Structure formats: C-alpha cells, structure tokens
Amino acid sequence: MSFQPVIPFSGAAGWAFLQRTKVAQQTAFESGAVLQRDVQYFQENIGNVTTAEELVSDRRLLSVALGAYGLSDDINSTYFIRKVLEDGTLSADALANKLSDQRYFEMARDFGFGDYNVPRTQISDFAAKTVAAYKERQFEVAVGNQDQDMRLAMSLERDLGNIIGKSTSDTAKWYSVMGNPPLRQVFETALGLPSSFGTIDIDKQLEVFQEKSERYFGSSAVDQFSDPAQLEELTRLFLARSQIAQGTAALSSNSIALTLLQNV
Structure with missing residues (x-):
C-alpha cells in the first residue's frame, strides 16, 4: 500500500x-x-x-x-x-x-x-x-486527496516563481497568473473574488487583480511575491478565506437541512 x-x-x-x-x-x-x-x-x-x-x-x-x-x-x-x-x-x-x-x-x-x-x-x-x-x-496530488487547499498552497511558490522569473512586463505576468488555473484559484480566493469573476472582460479582470493586490499587499506588482513575507501573507489569506467559505457553506447546508426537518 x-x-x-x-x-x-x-x-x-x-x-x-x-x-x-x-x-x-x-x-x-x-x-x-x-x-x-x-x-x-x-x-x-x-x-x-x-x-x-x-x-x-x-x-x-x-x-x-x-x-x-x-x-x-x-x-x-x-x-x-x-x-x-x-x-x-x-x-x-x-x-x-x-x-x-x-x-x-x-x-x-x-x-x-x-x-x-x-x-x-x-x-x-x-x-x-x-x-x-x-x-x-504527484506528491501534491496525494496531498490534495487529503486537503485540496494544501495542494494549491504547495504549488504556489513554484508556479509564481516561474512567472516572476520571466523577463516580461507586469501586465504579462498577471495574464500568466490568470492563465494558470491553480494560481488563479488561489488569487481569486485570497482576494475575495466571486466564482463568476472569470466571466467578465479580461482587461477588467486584470484591473481588479491589480487593484485588490494593491489593497491587500501594498503593491500591484506580481514580482512582490518573490519576497517570502509577501508570499507567506498570500498563502495565509488564501487559507483563511477558503476556510471561512467552507464554514459558511457548511452552515448554509445545515440550515437548509434544519428547515426541511422542521417542515416534516
């Protein structure tokens, strides 16, 4: 085994x-x-x-x-x-x-x-x-089978590092973040963006990512996450918001179940 x-x-x-x-x-x-x-x-x-x-x-x-x-x-x-x-x-x-x-x-x-x-x-x-x-x-996949949030957090440093290492503009780096599904999920969760966010105009998405990054981390640049302290803060915020969202979903599900039982 x-x-x-x-x-x-x-x-x-x-x-x-x-x-x-x-x-x-x-x-x-x-x-x-x-x-x-x-x-x-x-x-x-x-x-x-x-x-x-x-x-x-x-x-x-x-x-x-x-x-x-x-x-x-x-x-x-x-x-x-x-x-x-x-x-x-x-x-x-x-x-x-x-x-x-x-x-x-x-x-x-x-x-x-x-x-x-x-x-x-x-x-x-x-x-x-x-x-x-x-x-x-493969180790990340195995971790994800236990806790998907941990898998995403583990891949964050590598995937962001690959983007930060590119000699491209900050705008291009944000588009790379948006084009990487695991990274995108981490940022959307950490920045409190709704699941429907990906359906709006791509240029507007870029603007929102940059604005919210500035608000939460003090900079709109992707390269800021080369700083271990900034990367740690991104990870912390992602895990915290994800945990809150899961707790809210569980409470909502329990409320629905309770309502159904009360109406029996």
Missing part, C-alpha cells in the same frame, strides 16, 4: 504541520513501488522518443510527461496533446500560444518537438528534470 500524506488539520494549522513534515512525508511517498516503476520506465525510454506521436502512443511515458505539468486529466486527449506538442511555441499560430492555460505552453516549450530539429528529449538531463517535476506534482 502506498504512503498517504498526513494532514491532521485544515487551514493555517494544517499548513504549518505540512511545512514541518514535508521532507519526510515526500520521501516516504516517493518510495512507493508504483511511482518508482513509472519513474524508472520514463528514465529508460524517453530518450528513444523523437516525435510527439511517439510520446502520445506510449501511455506510460505520456502519463509521467503530463503529470510533470499538472495535466494528468488530459491522458486520454492524445490528439489534442499531440497537436500542442507538434505546433511548438515559436509560431504565433501555435496552439499552445492560443490556450489560456499556460501549462500547455510550458510543456510544448520544454519538449521542443515543434521548435527544434532535435527535440529536448535528447538532452542528457531532460529525463531527470521531468521526473523531478513529476514526483513533486
């Missing part, structure tokens, strides 16, 4: 416990036989893959590849994934450049099937980097 992460509390207390025990828990998780077999298979075989077609034709390789980018739900969408990978990222018409979810762009860029004569699967450290990302995200 594989190791299941232990999250004894929700909210800030659970996050503090997870931070203290993360190294030990992740080590135990990664020792699981199934994960070890999948990782070994990928390491031994990805170097033989030179086209997107070959990758999507091998379900075990594709499972690790998608898992490394948090895209495991697309395992059966082989035509779509092949198209994303074959188009690459260098052309403005490439599919990855038209998708709001930036994880597809990152995967297409990293594999390089559509951008280079020799894909990056042939680079000596490609397997190691992909496997490391896969292990990290």
Whole structure:
C-alpha cells in the first residue's frame, strides 16, 4: 500500500504541520513501488522518443510527461496533446500560444518537438528534470486527496516563481497568473473574488487583480511575491478565506437541512 500524506488539520494549522513534515512525508511517498516503476520506465525510454506521436502512443511515458505539468486529466486527449506538442511555441499560430492555460505552453516549450530539429528529449538531463517535476506534482496530488487547499498552497511558490522569473512586463505576468488555473484559484480566493469573476472582460479582470493586490499587499506588482513575507501573507489569506467559505457553506447546508426537518 502506498504512503498517504498526513494532514491532521485544515487551514493555517494544517499548513504549518505540512511545512514541518514535508521532507519526510515526500520521501516516504516517493518510495512507493508504483511511482518508482513509472519513474524508472520514463528514465529508460524517453530518450528513444523523437516525435510527439511517439510520446502520445506510449501511455506510460505520456502519463509521467503530463503529470510533470499538472495535466494528468488530459491522458486520454492524445490528439489534442499531440497537436500542442507538434505546433511548438515559436509560431504565433501555435496552439499552445492560443490556450489560456499556460501549462500547455510550458510543456510544448520544454519538449521542443515543434521548435527544434532535435527535440529536448535528447538532452542528457531532460529525463531527470521531468521526473523531478513529476514526483513533486504527484506528491501534491496525494496531498490534495487529503486537503485540496494544501495542494494549491504547495504549488504556489513554484508556479509564481516561474512567472516572476520571466523577463516580461507586469501586465504579462498577471495574464500568466490568470492563465494558470491553480494560481488563479488561489488569487481569486485570497482576494475575495466571486466564482463568476472569470466571466467578465479580461482587461477588467486584470484591473481588479491589480487593484485588490494593491489593497491587500501594498503593491500591484506580481514580482512582490518573490519576497517570502509577501508570499507567506498570500498563502495565509488564501487559507483563511477558503476556510471561512467552507464554514459558511457548511452552515448554509445545515440550515437548509434544519428547515426541511422542521417542515416534516
């Protein structure tokens, strides 16, 4: 039986416990036989893959590849994934450049099937980097099976760091935040935005994100979260608001049940 992460509390207390025990828990998780077999298979075989077609034709390789980018739900969408990978990222018409979810762009860029004569699967450290990302995200998935908020909090530093490290404008970085579903959920929750927020005009969304970021964190810039104190405050606010929302939903559900019972 594989190791299941232990999250004894929700909210800030659970996050503090997870931070203290993360190294030990992740080590135990990664020792699981199934994960070890999948990782070994990928390491031994990805170097033989030179086209997107070959990758999507091998379900075990594709499972690790998608898992490394948090895209495991697309395992059966082989035509779509092949198209994303074959188009690459260098052309403005490439599919990855038209998708709001930036994880597809990152995967297409990293594999390089559509951008280079020799894909990056042939680079000596490609397997190691992909496997490391896969292990990290699989542990996050396991944590999410216990507490989804903890999974989102865990991915925050990595996903934000990838955006902050780009040499692009602050506006472009906010669009990247909005184009990353886990990051977007964290920010929408932390900033108290409604679930319908994503349906309004994209430029208006940008304006609201910047205004509320200024109000809650003292700056409208995405780069502010390179400061550990600012990142910690974002995480704290996300967990607190999420816990409040869950408590409110539970109270509402209980009130409805009580009303129904009283009318019996």
